[in-house]
Amino acid sequence: MSDFGKTEKVELYVPDLEELRAVLKKGLDDNFAEVNVSVAECPDLTEKPFYFPVKGLCGSPRVTDVGGVPYLVPVAQKHKEYDMNAIAKELELPGAFMLGAGAVSSRVVGMNAELIPLVLTEAEGRPAVNSSYLSCIDAVDGQCLQQKYSQKFSDCNFGLLGNLYACEGRPGKVIEVHAKKRTGEYSIVTALRKTLEVEYPDKSLALGGSFIMQKGKAKIHIMPREFSVCPLDTNEEVNNWLKHFEVNAPLICQSVLVSTDPGLDLRVEHTHCFSHHGEGGHYYIDTTPDSVEYLGYFMPAEFIYRIDRPKGTHAVGRD
Ligand SMILES: [Zn+2]
Secondary structure: OOOOOEEEEOOOOOOHHHHHHHHHHHHHHHHHEEEEEEEOOOOOOOOOOOOOOOOOOOOOOOOEEEEEEHHHHOOOOOEEEEEEHHHHHOOOOOOOOEEEEEEHHHHHHHHOOEEEEEEEOOEEEEOEEOOEEEEEEOOOOOOOEEEEEHHHHOEEEEEEEEEEEEEEOOOOOOEEEEEEEEEEOOOOOHHEEEEHHHHHOOOOEEEEEEEEEEEEEEEEEEEOEEEEEOOOHHHHHHHHHHHHHEEEEEEEEEEEEEEOOOOOOOOEEEEEEOOOOOOEEEEEEEEEOOEEEEEEEEOOOOOEEEEOOOOOOOOOOOO
16 A cells, blocks of 8 residues: 555535536537436446446545556556555545546556456445456457456455545436437547536536446457556557457446546546456447447536645656
C-alpha cells in the first residue's frame, strides 16, 4: 500500500435528474440516430447480465481518480499499489461499492493486466466482496484472456491508476440511456461527457455507471503482461506497446467521466468492460456504428476525490 499523502476533494455540480435527462437527450441526439433518456428505477444489478454484489448505483455517489498514467509510463512504478478498502475510507464512504477502470496489482497477480473493478468494500462485520474481472494477454496465443478476479485472488488491491465510481449500492432512481445507431464520431462515453461540457462550461460534473453494448463490435486494448523495458515517451510508443482487439457484444462497460477537470490533473473519462464470453478490457468505441445499440445506467457524483496525484505529470497515454 502506497502512502498517498493528502487527498484533494472537490464538490461537483449535481443537476436534478429531470434536468440532466433533458440535457443528455439533446446532446446524444447529435451522436446517435435513436436516443431515449429517462429517469428510471435502477435495475437489480445483482441479476443478469451484471451480477454485481449490490442492487443499485445509489446512495452518496462520488468518483475518484487514483494515481495516474504517469505511474505507468514512461516507466512503470510497480510499487504504486492501492487497497480498495482503504480507498473507500479515503472517500469518506467505508463499505462503499466501487466500479470503474484500473490496473491490477502486478505484485498480487504476477503480471500486468487490465482490471475491471466491481468491489463491495469491507465494512464492520462484513468482509469485502470482490466481483472484479481482469483481462490479460494469453501467454500461449497472445489473445485476450478474461478471468473472474475473485476466483484467484482474495484481496482488493489494484496498481498504478484507477478511475472509480463509489456509492452505497442502494436501489433508487438513475438516468437510463438507450441509444441506437451511432451517427457521430464520439463514443457514447465521450458524447455524454462533451454534452455536459458544452451545457455547463463553467462547472464540473461527473457521471459514473454501467452500460451494456448490446449489439455490434468494439475496439479495446489490453496492456501486455510485462511492463515496457524501454521508456514509453509518446502516444505512438504507448499505442505500439498496448495490444488492440476488436471484441463482440454483449459487453458490460463500467464508466467514469468528468465534464471538465477542476484543476486536479484528471483522466476525464475511463471505461473498462467485461463479458460473459471471455472478452474484456479498456473500451474505446464501437466499430459497428450502423448496428450498435447501448443501454446504460448512470448517476451524477456529488464529489470528486484526487488520490495520490502524480507530482511529475504529462498528457501521454490518456485515451
Ligand atoms: Zn484503461
